Amino acid sequence: MTAAPTAPDRPLALVTGASSGIGAASARRLAADGYRVVCAARRQERIEVLAAEIGGTALACDVTDAGQVAALAAAVGPSLDLLVNNAGLALGMEPVAEADLDSWQTMYAVNVLGAAAVTKAVLPALVQAHGQIIVMTSTAADLPYEGGAGYCGAKAAERAMTGALRLELYDTDVRIAEICPGMVRTDEFAVNRFDGDATRAAKVYEGVTAPLTAEDVADCVGWVAGRPHHVNIDRLTVRPRAQAAQHKVHRVVG
Incomplete structure (x- = not known):
């Protein structure tokens, strides 16, 4: 694993889950805003293509x-201006009575423990740079819905971690923000949730003329990161106009 390139005149950002969707779009947006971007994800071939496109790592x-998280922190180095904790996933929509608890454990491991592990590993570098942490949660953290107990629970726990972190770091000059997207249509999120069933995934967005895109959320990342240093956006909720609430979505039928 090679170290992130140095360029003292440009801030350094680390984006996890950068191989697709919101993570990839956020990496592109931050690069356009002048950041040197470290693109981190499991799929090496994908992030190599992205890094080559944006001049990142x-x-x-x-x-x-x-072990991989420790190596990532070592490669990032002693100073980090921005961490975008984006790596996450949803698996299944079974009711609790039929829950696949292995999937629940995976969701918790990635969304909560993964975000905590990366944050812990690079926190000294963020403190050194008076940096910022942006955590990508979800409106699923707001309230439960049928079939969403596992994912809602994981995202609510991630929110709790973010809130606790803000209190714990109040005197470090590190900003802590949470972005909570509602209905976002990306190439993989819903398909992965339904174990590759593209037809079932498509029904999530059926009749919704304009769900959010990954670029819409990346725009929020860029805006939050670009506020003056004394300004902290605690939590930013973003939904498509058609989604008035988690359970209230306007769908055009026929």
């Missing part, structure tokens, strides 16, 4: 693997 990392 590709560092393969499974956030649930302690």
Whole structure:
């Protein structure tokens, strides 16, 4: 694993889960905003293509693997301006009575423990740079819905970690922000949730004329990161206009 390139005149950002979707879009947005971007994800070939496109660095990392997280922190180096904790996933929509608890453990391991592990590993570098942490949670953290107990629980725990971190770091000059997307249509999120069933995944967005895109959320990342240093955006919720609440979505039928 090679170290992130040095360029003192440009801030350094680390984006986890950068191989697709919101992570990849956020890496592109931050690069356009002048950041040197470290693109971290499990799929090496994907992040290498992205890093080449944006002039960044590709560092393969499974956030649930302690050794890989330690290597990622070592490669990032002693100073980091921005961490975007984006790595995450949803698996299944079974009711609790039929829950696949292995999937629940995977969701918790990636969304919560993975975000905590990466944060812990690079925190000294963030403190050194008076940096910022952006955690990508979800409106699923707001309240439960049928079939969402596992994912809602994981995202609520990730939110709790973010809030505790903000209190714990209040005197370090490190900003802590949470971005909570609602309905976002990406190439992989819903397909992965339904174990590759593209037809079932498509029904999530059926009749919704304009769900959010990954670029919409990346725009929020860029905006939050670009606020003056004394300004902290505690939590930013972003939904498509058609989604009035987690359970209230306007769908055009026929």
